[in-house]
Amino acid sequence: MARKRMIQAMNEAILEEMERDPSIVLFGEDVKASLFGDTRGLWKRFGPDRVRDTPICEALISGMAVGAAAAGRRVICHMMFGNFVYTGMDAIANQAAKLRYMTNGQITLPITFLAVSGGGRSAAAQHSDAVHPVLANLGGIKIVMPGSPADAKGLLKAAIRDDDPVFFLQAAGRGGEPGEVPDEELVIPLGEACIRRPGRDVTLVAIGAMVRPAIKCAEALAGEGIEVEVVDPRTLVPLDLETILASVRRTGRLIVVDEARDTCSSASHIAALAAEHAFDALRAPIRRVTVPDCCIPYAPVLERAVLPGVEHIEAAVRATVGWRRPR
């Protein structure tokens, strides 16, 4: 074990996988300079054949990822900020998510798209979107959202080895988050949620960046005798519904925290699934803690008002635990 920052864990995962599999190529804008640090040193280590800076042309690079994967490469394609998924969206939605299906499974598309997603740093509306709901709705894209450095490493390795297009979304501003990362080989299968903290009173499903405030909230409320079970789905596609439902059956209560706009958020989807499959176990209405249906504003006071924080989560937990059936 060693303490590492999330971005460092990601960097190691890419390095180790590129060493292991010479078919991997990585490209994107300024991956050599590496704005976030996840691709730092890779150009030096693997050279320009395998690590390439591209011009600013997201519509091309997302399509190139599909073409190179179809032609036999394993591809890591860096989209930088989640919002630039939109400028690269055509090939993501119309090619990456569909080409295998339309061609009757003739090919695999082993692509890992990297992007930072979400807000919290006054980067304003065009650099702060949480893009997972948009991607999840495409159907043909797997989605990973790590909640800790160790998970980031293990999940990124699994994503790179996966034979399907995977979006690996690292929470913006959480790259520096430290955590224990095992020294030995670590590959965490996609589609396995993890219980970050057990508790009997309420299930708190927290996605990506929301894991940390959820745990903080759980720790704070434990002092008052409210036992919160924090479940981190880790991947949204595929979704480990069984672990979530089993927890809901134990606690009888569910809150989902998601740094996405409320409408069609992953929180909404998970809430709907729980209502459908665990209705009998519920002792209170399911609650979602999400971003209101607005842009992410620039000024810190405005941004704090819309992003879910510990206080928002705590209020939801209190309301859920204290809920009584109206007579």
Added chain:
Amino acid sequence: MSVAASNLSREELLALYQRMLLIRRMEEQLARDCAAGKLPGPVHLYVGQEAIAVGVCHHLEDRDWITSTHRGHGHFLAKGGDPARMMAEIYGRADGICGGFGGSMHVADFSKGIIGANGIVGGGIALATGAALAAQLDGDGKVAVAFFGDGAANQGVLMEALNVGALWKLPLILICENNGFSEFSPTATVTAGRIVERARPFGVPALKVDGNDVLAVWQAANQAVRRAREGGGPTLIEAITYRTRGHVEYEVTFITEPYRSEAEVEAWRAKDPIGRFAAYLATHGLAAADELEAIERAVGETVAEAVRVAEASPEPDPASATGHMFANPR
């Protein structure tokens, strides 16, 4: 640096100087504020490129449209945007030109034809093309100008805009500010051929100018704006310049290896557009030293006032955070 001088009155020449200096001093203030941790978000400074915004916008009226980039303070101020309200915006205050909702990358003032800075590289090119279409339909000689970088020239949208602009003879002026870098990549490492030549296959007139020579820019824009106003269609201008500050303030904290030499930066500082223009004005007897000093003092006061206004402005009301998503919520 003399071609255009004869076309400009002394007052106009001094106005060009004043505007460039205002942009410079505002941004130097922002650089200090950023270093002091006073700015909540990222800022991309325009230092060294002022001649382009100023040389172009001198031909524009409030009713003409401009679109800008993440490096948009200079365009905002050159087009007549209010310095104090820009400052308040970047400070994240309620009196900001966008109420603190947008910040540095989104300063905009539609009443002044400033469609705004933009966080999406290349985004402004399509917006300007649309504004040019609207201007053409209005039929009153308005034009639309897109300012964008050499990096943005590699987005496919430039080709799409050149095609539609040429096909429809839109009153569109495309100003590519080639400042040597696309973030941390030197232009030549990500850009094939010459940007100015990208217009040729579409039959769009294009020219390359010294972007650090405000009069050369003024001259090139003069032709392009006139052509656009008269229904002659689009023009591409590639203005060669250099970004003397970082891509983004504070980049040294996350970019571990230098991507250019100090000597290169120094060489370009020697070609600073403001210093060059001041020297030109002096040697041609167009401005006395005390006149330039008076401009410097007045600009300094404007900047100080902008800071005062920004600092005195309250933070936005958190309850307003979800406001104005729609003109008609239902």
